[in-house]
Amino acid sequence: MQRTPVNAGVVEWSGENPGIYLKEDPDGDYSVVALFFRIVLSPHGRGVGAIILGDPDKAAGYPDIPNLCLTNNRPMMNYLIDNFASKFPTMAGKPAVNAMSWFDVTSNIQKNGDMPNSYTEELSAGDLTVQMTWLDLQAPMAIEVGPDASATKEHDMYAVFLEANNAQISINGNPLQGQVVSRQFFGRTMSTAFLALSETWVSPR
Amino acid sequence: MPIKPNVRTGNVDWTGENPGMLLKTDPAGDWSVLMLFFRIVWSPVGPGNILLLYENPNKNVGMPECCNVIMADNEALRDYIKTGFIEKLGTFSDVPAYSASSQLKIDKVVTEGDPCGDFYSETVIGDGLSIKLVWEELGKPTALELPPELTGTGEHVMYSLLVDSKSCFVEVNGRRLEGHPVSREQAGLELSTAFLYYSETWIFPDR
Numbered sequence: 223m224q225r226t227p228v229n230a231g232v233v234e235w236s237g238e239n240p241g242i243y244l245k246e247d248p249d250g251d252y253s254v255v256a257l258f259f260r261i262v263l264s265p266h267g268r269g270v271g272a273i274i275l276g277d278p279d280k281a282a283g284y285p286d287i288p289n290l291c292l293t294n295n296r297p298m299m300n301y302l303i304d305n306f307a308s309k310f311p312t313m314a315g316k317p318a319v320n321a322m323s324w325f326d327v328t329s330n331i332q333k334n335g336d337m338p339n340s341y342t343e344e345l346s347a348g349d350l351t352v353q354m355t356w357l358d359l360q361a362p363m364a365i366e367v368g369p370d371a372s373a374t375k376e377h378d379m380y381a382v383f384l385e386a387n388n389a390q391i392s393i394n395g396n397p398l399q400g401q402v403v404s405r406q407f408f409g410r411t412m413s414t415a416f417l418a419l420s421e422t423w424v425s426p427r
Numbered sequence: 428m429p430i431k432p433n434v435r436t437g438n439v440d441w442t443g444e445n446p447g448m449l450l451k452t453d454p455a456g457d458w459s460v461l462m463l464f465f466r467i468v469w470s471p472v473g474p475g476n477i478l479l480l481y482e483n484p485n486k487n488v489g490m491p492e493c494c495n496v497i498m499a500d501n502e503a504l505r506d507y508i509k510t511g512f513i514e515k516l517g518t519f520s521d522v523p524a525y526s527a528s529s530q531l532k533i534d535k536v537v538t539e540g541d542p543c544g545d546f547y548s549e550t551v552i553g554d555g556l557s558i559k560l561v562w563e564e565l566g567k568p569t570a571l572e573l574p575p576e577l578t579g580t581g582e583h584v585m586y587s588l589l590v591d592s593k594s595c596f597v598e599v600n601g602r603r604l605e606g607h608p609v610s611r612e613q614a615g616l617e618l619s620t621a622f623l624y625y626s627e628t629w630i631f632p633d634r
Binding site for chain 2: 362367
């Protein structure tokens with residue numbers, strides 16, 4: 223892959239973008255698709271957010287169905303969903319993306335002091351609390367991909383990935399159903415739960 | 428299974444944020460103030476924050492005479508970064524202030540501003556100090572991927588997101604330190620010695 227020290231493209235956003243994808247049936251579709259965002263730079267400012275699709279194929283929102291989005295910066299989150307997350311293979315075409323309920327975040331607690339055993343992001347919006355926890359984290363690996371291999375198929379992307387052998391998502395203490403499975407990711411067999419740290423997306427020129 | 432070329436085979440040393448300021452009162456003279464801030468999200472000894480600030484790099488004294496300090500909220504991380512990183516950056520380790528610096532504790536870090544806006548700041552609080560770092564006149568974000576020969580240590584591959592800053596200052600308990608950024612060159616870019624680096628990852632060379 224031809225790379226240059228200075229990427230001439232336009233930086234879109236940078237930050238953290240860990241994810242958890244769960245299955246109830248290992249041979250079926252994902253039963254839960256969830257992404258967390260901690261953005262340090264974007265055209266719409268900084269912020270945190272999470273997309274939790276507890277039933278990705280259902281066009282309904284919370285509380286009927288656990289499809290929800292929490293953020294402290296709605297313009298930023300709309301930008302991330304429209305231009306990035308909705309193009310990821312795990313979310314592309316899923317009815318829940320347009321139907322999920324939105325909530326304004328009132329607090330975010332990051333629990334990262336017990337790595338590599340566990341790592342938790344907690345977002346609250348009033349009485350609603352969502353916890354995403356990654357367990358049994360593996361050694362980090364640095365990656366760089368061009369449009370051919372990035373999740374949007376449009377961007378360059380740099381990141382540090384840490385595979386998690388287990389993960390949990392809970393809404394007000396109630397865990398979403400499903401298990402982490404394995405998938406092919408950057409030529410390796412990896413878990414569908416991962417931390418993605420120091421991640422930068424660039425529109426190539 | 429063979430590893431594709433887009434996965435680095437070298438181990439990650441650390442990853443996070445690493446903004447800095449190198450200031451002069453006389454453009455032809457020595458550095459008047461040197462500062463590096465680290466917000467590390469992963470290292471082998473855990474995450475944490477570190478501030479390296481020399482109010483006077485050429486003075487062989489620490490607090491309270493002079494604000495030459497190394498502050499941290501993770502002592503193991505501080506020692507890991509000192510020996511494995513800062514001591515490979517001669518500008519920061521080959522000055523009297525390095526060994527004389529007072530080692531203090533960080534209680535809290537407050538971030539303000541927006542790197543795509545008018546200013547960005549970090550305020551580091553601990554052990555009776557409130558140290559405010561402010562970057563202004565911010566440039567266009569630029570993604571870098573530097574080979575060892577272009578990095579400060581000369582040993583690592585480094586990914587980073589650079590935001591250049593043409594104006595900056597440091598305040599210690601409300602007292603502004605002297606000096607201004609000057610020009611520098613990195614990877615063929617004409618830059619300032621005040622900079623924000625986000626999503627920065629230091630990687631040992633491919634095995």
